[in-house]
Amino acid sequence: MPIRVYNTLTQTKEPLQTVVPGKVGMYVCGPTVYSNSHIGHMVGPVIFDTIKRFLVHSGYGVTWVVNITDVDDKLIVQANAEGTTVKNLAERVTADYLACLDALGVTGIDHMPRATEHIEGILGITQGLIDKGFAYPSGGDVYFDVSKAAEYGKLSHRNPEELQAGARIEPTEKKKHPGDFALWKASKPGEPAWESPWGPGRPGWHIECSAMSMKLLGEHFDIHGGGLDLVFPHHENEVVQSECFSGKTFASCWMHHGLLTNKGRKISKSDPDTVVLMVDLLDQYEPDTIRALLLSSHYRRPIDFSPARLQEVERGLRAFRSLFDRVDRLTGRSFYGLDAPASREDGDRHASGDLPPDVRDHRSRFLEAMDDDFNTGGAVGELFELVRALNRFADTEHLDERKGEPSPALDSWTNGVIVLRELSRLLGLFLRPPTHTEADAGGLTGPLIELFIELRAQSRKDRNFALADQIRDRLADLGVILEDRRDGTGWKIENDR
Incomplete structure (x- = not known):
């Protein structure tokens, strides 16, 4: 049976047909690096790492790109709050993100471009959209004119009026229409800035992904992925500006994964009560446990996160x-x-x-x-x-x-x-031995457990089954699991933490 993939654009499952036979170009939106990684940041990387593993196993050559947004309003605000530079903040948070990916076995990313490394391409696309009449400069900014794009709304399957009504649109007198979005933003004094034909500024959010994906995968590639929350406005704006610039299909297939929820709410930096940092999770749970949780349902469904659910997976x-x-x-x-x-x-x-x-x-x-x-x-x-x-x-x-x-x-x-x-x-599971289990078995713990096993064996021999069961149950309460086998009793330490 050929591989079939659900395409958000067509809302159907389609046979995987690639631009170049036997090759897959895949772009997945990465983080805006202004704070350390939480469990929600790992959903997309784990899912698409698994997809790449399967595609490679099935005979495809896969080039997988994940971007890093290292200049943005949120970065500027956070850097100012910490008394550091945007560059230093981005480097520190990116290092944390990479460490978390490595811990969860996400090893298949081929390119991880930074937005600040692609300013030239961003300027070229922005100018090209102005030249073709799809964008306009205004007071140092450059905006995409959504009224000029007949297919705007095709990815989210809504008309432009519905999109504007449901979006949090920042009002400004610089725009011709409320739904127009920034390709280039004028920088305020003290903010990161690059020279442009419209004055010093920095890229808008959506244009970064167009520039990076087209540079590394071409103007038409196979799979574009990300969370369901990115369909609008990010991916809708991305596809319209890319296709208006190139005149070509941008991505053949759009894949969107369900969101991770905690306490019934989407895990988000904007909702601190839901956030669980990866550094804390990795200190408590095996990486395989976390990865197995994220893969335990179909990728398009929401994933319920909780300590109880993690412990259930671990068991x-x-x-x-x-x-x-x-x-x-x-x-x-x-x-x-x-x-x-x-x-x-x-x-x-x-x-x-x-x-x-x-x-x-x-x-x-x-x-x-x-x-x-x-x-x-x-x-x-x-x-x-x-x-x-x-x-x-x-x-x-x-x-x-x-x-x-x-x-x-x-x-x-x-x-x-x-x-x-x-x-x-x-599935990227069991690539390495556990990091927590039996961590202290090489010291006094091992001989003590063996002593308890001998006492239990003697109790059973003396037909004192109540004491034997008590020894087994108390050890289990402490996270020591006994395994009675034909060749003797084995043991291992597995704390529920």
């Missing part, structure tokens, strides 16, 4: 970590170090070999979910089913009793584990 991921421990026991190899097929074609070849029952079917359903508009929620569900299938097979074949002795059953099971490795990597 669910224990099934994977238990399986990884089993892999280490039975094969002597770490799941995190296993080689897995790097392409869909190689994965198909591997899956045609000897596998435990149902593994092949779960892989097929995983790929079908991703083929159908990148349904990560369905794909995550198949990963859980795959873990259950692998554990059933290991139990049925008594692999633990054999203690990793070579056998056709162990080979088949290991092949199934490699399928799990292939698919989990497509």
Whole structure:
């Protein structure tokens, strides 16, 4: 089945057809870097990183661009409040953003242009729009004239009057029409400024993305992405100014992800009660837990965020970590170090070999979910089913009793584990071992837990089952999980924090 993608522009799912066969150009709007990253900033990067992983696995060459808005009114206000420069503030906040991306395994971004690096292109597009009659200078500013664009409103599927009525439009006598938007803004004394034909100033918000995307991907590229809240005004203005300038289709497909909510409200810097900083989350939770939460539903749906939801996801991921421990026991190899097929074609070849029952079917359903508009929620569900299938097979074949002795059953099971490795990597999950779990197991903690396990075993031998259960339950309360296996009792530390 070909990959199908929902296009906001046409409001339908369409087969993925690229400008250049086998190549995908993808642009996703990044942050305005005036304050440190919160969990909402990670939704788009995690989703589109997963999309790129899947497209590459499916044989496409993908160039992915994420911009940084490093000059803006909000940056100027915040820099003044902190007594620093806009440049220093932008560099500090960008570094925090990049660290958060790295922690969550967002590794596929090819270009991360800054708005301030593309002033020449911004000036060229602005002048071109003036020359073509779509824009006009006014008092040091330059505005796009929405009345001159017949298709204005096509992305958000509203007419211009409706858009203006529903928008927070800054009134100014410089505009011809209330809905006209700034391509270039005159700078006040002390603000960042660049020379232009209309006087010293800086770019408007929307024109930055047009200049950066067209410079790096061309005037017509494949996918433009961002949050649902960007459809209007940002993307509506972006598409109209780009197409009026070039005379070409700007982006073939517009993809918009649902928003992250906290306490029933969209997570936003403008609503401090909803904001949860990434630095705090990463101090409390595994990166895999955060990433799995963001991928747990279809990308176009809203995502409910709360500590309870994170803890629920974290508990669910224990099934994977238990399986990884089993892999280490039975094969002597770490799941995190296993080689897995790097392409869909190689994965198909591997899956045609000897596998435990149902593994092949779960892989097929995983790929079908991703083929159908990148349904990560369905794909995550198949990963859980795959873990259950692998554990059933290991139990049925008594692999633990054999203690990793070579056998056709162990080979088949290991092949199934490699399928799990292939698919989990497509979601960017389990790329690295946990950072929190069993952090202190190498000191006194390990021997103490082993002592409690010995006491519990003696209690069971003495038929004092109440004491044995009490030891198990108290350890569980402390975050120590005991696992009774045929070859003995294992343990691991997994705090709910």
